[in-house]
Amino acid sequence: MxxxxxxxxxxxxxxxxxxxxxxxxxxxxxxxxxxxxxxxxxxxxxxxxxxxxxxxxxxxxxxxxxxxxxxxxxxxxxxxxxxxxxxxxxxxxxxxxxxxxxxxLNDARTRGLRLRNCHIRRLRAGRTTVDGLLDLDGSTITEGVRLDNAHITGQLRLTRASVGSPVVRTAERKHDLAGWGPSYTEPRHGEPVAQTSVAVWAGGLTVDGGAFLRRLHTTGGLRFIGAHFNSGLYLEGAEIAAPGSHAVYADHMQATAAELGAGFTASGTVRLRGARISGVLSFDRAVVKAPGRALHLSHMQVDELILTPESIEGDVNLAFSRIGVLLDRPDGYPRHVHLNGTTYESLRGLAVLADRLSWVSRDPEGYRPQPYEQLAAYYRRIGHETDARRVLLAKQRARRRTLKLPGRLWGRLLDLVVGYGYRPWLAALWAVLLLAAGTGVFSHWQPAKISLDETRHFNAFTYTVDLLAPVSVFEQRGAWEPVGWTQWLANGIVVAGWVLATALIAGGTRVLRPSNTS
Incomplete structure (x- = not known):
């Protein structure tokens, strides 16, 4: 031989x-x-x-x-x-x-490895270096894949593969979950067993070529904490079933692109907290279902986030993430969306202002000012000043609901009179109405002259203007005294003038206050 x-x-x-x-x-x-x-x-x-x-x-x-x-x-x-x-x-x-x-293959170093369309009980490749391709396309691995801290210089391929979770003895569950290693012992006949919630354990994995997991099917989650996908992660059409747990757990993952769309289905939370995606992170036509939080995408940095899923059941958390371009569909979001601290350079998608206002108001913890300020800053940056003012007005109205009764009453008055300063034309409208009312009334019920020695000619319009102004301009207020019931009207116009002036000052101060939102 x-x-x-x-x-x-x-x-x-x-x-x-x-x-x-x-x-x-x-x-x-x-x-x-x-x-x-x-x-x-x-x-x-x-x-x-x-x-x-x-x-x-x-x-x-x-x-x-x-x-x-x-x-x-x-x-x-x-x-x-x-x-x-x-x-x-x-x-x-x-x-x-x-x-x-x-x-x-723990701690081994090997050339390209191909196990295609095989039926494998378990694959252990922790800390392995594969100089080339690791190909598991079409294979069934019944009790999980372990690739923690492995380094694959070529591609990782799990397309059309099926991966289950490791089976462990109930009595030794804690120990076996920690290692999946040599300490694992087979369950004896009739002994109770359990399954972990992780099918692919790959924390710290580095893949220099693309990681192609298209149409992968798992009963258990994908654990990619701290993984590096230097040519992208592709999960289109994958079905990840981890109900009540994490379907994808990828905190601090780094990738040039991450495609979790085109039929991607997750039963369990998809968590990419602190991930860094230098290209596109896509959930286009994805289906995500979790009892609590469906998408946990907080503290991320991503150049472009495509959030146009087929359906999401559960909360979406984008808090404190920095997004270059956000392509979404506001009606595709669930009832609760966490946006506090989220920043973005551009918004794409078919959304009217009313949809965006609904979007920024869905925080389950209640009113948060930053999402409104960020949205207003975006509209100002693209030259939509009117929309920016409407967003800031909506912010003040949302804030008013968090105040005590005196604050709510004063806020409602500011809203009614000048729209919190974002609708100054309301003050002009009120002034015109008061001037018209005063002029009409005092033309028919002329006030009495106070000093009979002076020769003055009464003008109802000028007199009403003098009442409305906080400070007498035409010296009409001190020369004429309203009679009968018109005294109440005159006093009301004086009070209204002070309210209008105060509201304009308060609203103007709020409008002119510098914003910290970039």
Whole structure:
């Protein structure tokens, strides 16, 4: 065979693998090209290869000049745990439609690894370095994938894969959740078991090429805390089922793009708190459902956020995030939206001012001034001064509801008279109405002259103006005394003049006050 064997006997399938290793020639043990690897436990010895045989080839290999060794095996039942932990593997390993148990690559360094359309019990690859592609397309991993702190220089591919959660003994749940490692013990017959809520555990993962998880299906969440996707994360069409937990837990993740749309479905919270996305983060046509918070996107930095989901059930939290372009659809938001501290450079999407005012008023904790100020600042920046004033007026009205009774009464008066200073034309309208009323009344019920020695000609309009002005301008107020019931009208005009003046000053001060919102 050209190589010494550390085994007393190889079966026919193992002998084929052993002899083809030096050149990397393919070995196909399939009866049909569409053999279902999930049924691999029923395959006979003619398709069985011991995992220790594969490990011996990969770990003990010595490359020969002019040859590229490797294992290219299809339709095999791999018996036992394929343990390559801590190894440095220079040969390639390509498995197609194989049935496998546990694959352990913890702390290993390997070339590109392909396990396509395989049925795998569990994949452990914590702290692994893969120099090339890690391809799990179409595979079923029944008890989870672990890639924490791994480094993949090529692409990570889990397209059309199915990943379940690890099964652990109930009595040892806390210990096993912490490690998924060698301390794991199989549940004995009849012993209660439980499943974790995490299917792909990849905190600290670095992928230099794209991470393609399109149409991935999991029963358990994706844990990407602190992960780096240097060429993007793509989850279009994926179905992540983690009810009552986190479907995606990716705090402080960094990516050039993150596509969670085009049919992406999550049963559980999608959390990207503190994430940094230098390109587009998209939830276009996504479906997210969680009993409490559906999207937790606070403290993010993202160049463009596309928030046009098919449906969201649960709260959305964008608090304290910095967004370049926000493309959304206000009617697509749920009842509660956290926007306090959120800033954005541009808003896109079909939304009228009324929709935006509803959007900034949905904080479940009540009135927050910053969302109104940020929206007004945006309208001013694009030259829509009228809309900016309407937003700030809505802010004052929302604030009024938080005040005690005296404050609410004074606020209502300011709103009625001058619209909190954002509608100064209201004061002019009130002044015109009062002038018209006073002129008409005092023309028919002329006041009495106070000093009979003076020769004065009464003018009802000038007299009303003098009453309305806080300070007498035409010296009519002191020269004429209203008679009968017109005294009440005169006193009312004087009081109204002071109220108008006070409201204009208060409103003008508020309008002219510098804003801290950029």
């Amino acid at each position: 050209g190589r010494s064997r550390p085994f007393w006997r190889l079966n026919a399938a193992e002998r084929k693998v052993w002899e083809s290793y030096a050149t990397g020639a393919p070995v196909d043990l399939r009866v049909s090209p569409d053999d279902d690897p999930a049924e691999g436990h029923t395959w006979g010895p003619e398709r069985s290869v011991r995992a220790e045989v594969l490990a011996s080839l990969l770990i003990g290999s010595e490359d020969k000049p002019g040859q590229v060794p490797g294992i290219r095996l299809a339709g095999a039942r791999i018996v036992g745990e394929l343990n390559l932990a801590d190894a440095t593997i220079t040969a390639r390993l390509h498995l197609l439609r194989c049935h496998m148990g546990i694959v352990s």
